[in-house]
Amino acid sequence: xxxxxxxxxxxxxxxxxxxxxxxxxxxxxxxxxxxxxxxxxxxxxxxxxxxxxxxxxxxxxxxxxxxxxxxxxxxxxxxxxxxxxxxxxxxxxxxxxxxxxxxxxxxxxxxxxxxxxxxxxxxxxxxxxxxxxxxxxxxxxxxxxxxxxxxxxxxxxxxxxxxxxxxxxxxxxxxxxxxxxxxxxxxxxxxxxxxxxxxxxxxxxxxxxxxxxxxxxxxxxxxxxxxxxxxxxxxxxxxxxxxxxxxxxxxxxxxxxxx
Amino acid sequence: xxxxxxxxxxxxxxxxxxxxxxxxxxxxxxxxxxxxxxxxxxxxxxxxxxxxxxxxxxxxxxxxxxxxxxxxxxxxxxxxxxxxxxxxxxxxxxxxxxxxxxxxxxxxxxxxxxxxxxxxxxxxxxxxxxxxxxxxxxxxxxxxxxxxxxxxxxxxxxxxxxxxxxxxxxxxxxxxxxxxxxxxxxxxxxxxxxxxxxxxxxxxxxxxxxxxxxxxxxxxxxxxxxxxxxxxxxxxxxxxxxxxxxxxxxxxxxxxxxx
Numbered sequence: 435x436x437x438x439x440x441x442x443x444x445x446x447x448x449x450x451x452x453x454x455x456x457x458x459x460x461x462x463x464x465x466x467x468x469x470x471x472x473x474x475x476x477x478x479x480x481x482x483x484x485x486x487x488x489x490x491x492x493x494x495x496x497x498x499x500x501x502x503x504x505x506x507x508x509x510x511x512x513x514x515x516x517x518x519x520x521x522x523x524x525x526x527x528x529x530x531x532x533x534x535x536x537x538x539x540x541x542x543x544x545x546x547x548x549x550x551x552x553x554x555x556x557x558x559x560x561x562x563x564x565x566x567x568x569x570x571x572x573x574x575x576x577x578x579x580x581x582x583x584x585x586x587x588x589x590x591x592x593x594x595x596x597x598x599x600x601x602x603x604x605x606x607x608x609x610x611x612x613x614x615x616x617x618x619x620x621x622x623x624x625x626x627x628x629x630x631x632x633x634x635x636x637x638x639x640x641x642x643x644x645x646x647x648x649x650x651x652x653x654x655x656x657x658x659x660x661x662x663x664x665x666x667x668x669x670x671x672x673x674x675x676x677x678x679x680x681x682x683x684x685x686x687x688x689x690x691x692x693x
Numbered sequence: 694x695x696x697x698x699x700x701x702x703x704x705x706x707x708x709x710x711x712x713x714x715x716x717x718x719x720x721x722x723x724x725x726x727x728x729x730x731x732x733x734x735x736x737x738x739x740x741x742x743x744x745x746x747x748x749x750x751x752x753x754x755x756x757x758x759x760x761x762x763x764x765x766x767x768x769x770x771x772x773x774x775x776x777x778x779x780x781x782x783x784x785x786x787x788x789x790x791x792x793x794x795x796x797x798x799x800x801x802x803x804x805x806x807x808x809x810x811x812x813x814x815x816x817x818x819x820x821x822x823x824x825x826x827x828x829x830x831x832x833x834x835x836x837x838x839x840x841x842x843x844x845x846x847x848x849x850x851x852x853x854x855x856x857x858x859x860x861x862x863x864x865x866x867x868x869x870x871x872x873x874x875x876x877x878x879x880x881x882x883x884x885x886x887x888x889x890x891x892x893x894x895x896x897x898x899x900x901x902x903x904x905x906x907x908x909x910x911x912x913x914x915x916x917x918x919x920x921x922x923x924x925x926x927x928x929x930x931x932x933x934x935x936x937x938x939x940x941x942x943x944x945x946x947x948x949x950x951x952x
Binding site for chain 1 (some may be wrong): 702703704723749773778779783813814815816817818820
């Protein structure tokens, strides 16, 4: 038996999230079915973390054990031949025995895309949150910077998931305005992108942060409000949870020796 | 009664093309339903040309007559409020009496996007043709240039559509390689874009040209082959019809006095 590590991208629109659930189309089940067709074995794959329905991945990391002797390149080609169009394997590599995608993850980066403008970007409508109000990026960036460091993030944790601790460390937290990418320059325009890197995230944490940044961006609250929310340690102090479609798991970093 | 002119964008993936057909979701029917809800009247809208199932529009032009007294701005807002997410009205303007979107069109521009690389661009998979072979853009551009001018384009016309003449004039015909636009730089890469402007197009003409350019790009035929195809005036001399998903109607130009 050997342990393989996949990097996966998927379009979350057509999935009920990562985790296997009866009678639902999920990413985990889809990958396991492809592996079953390739190896003839029931294989359980473990991701660095679950993503919710509608959330996308540019670089989800997945591990599994297999007796297959296919080379990594052939395994990648076989998986991409068997997977549907909305999941792509970007790399396959050997992992150390005992590699565990959740436990071993050192840092994760998420990106959230907000399209702020009168018209939605027709060809990216499943990949952003469209708001009609023009957002103040400078105020949002000022608020985002206040999240840096080690804090109790329980104000940004949705109920329904008990963790040993709600303390996390955010290494990067930036808001920028960038040219939106669409299929044609006709649809290009501005979009606001939030990118956050941490040693881990609580349930719905990024989407609750984005909801609060949105209230800062539209002028409902001041950037300093972010400190109040953080200190309150109460989900009610933060704003609404932003919708899933704008959220992307960008990458997951592991210690060099483990990869 | 007044005549209004709309510029529309739509995502062709979810439509069985432009034209109303029984029990099919088409763009024409969708726009007419929205107008019915707004005005209470059955209104027939005419487009600059039909687009096939799967073909997209960045700037389709549509005309219709109405007794509505709504201003253009209010009409645009009302339409966008009533249209589904995959159709957007980009502008509404008054047109001269007798404006006819098909007859009055002077030039049309189409764009065709080919993703050439090992992996598809996951988030643009409905908006390009993915081929795994790296294409020779210089050879394709050389072939594309041979189409410029006034010719009988019947080699590029699919059966099933009788026109008075198959002579058309191509004003621009260029192939370029550009940075592909996706939702994240992780998926950026090269794509090959063909853009063509003419005074009109025969049925499936752009897709038959692209099929032939593809054969040039992959080295199956030389750029000079394009002249042979053009002179043959026989559909069998050209290559396969490229799939619809990569095709975009970019814009339609009318004489200044008609707009």
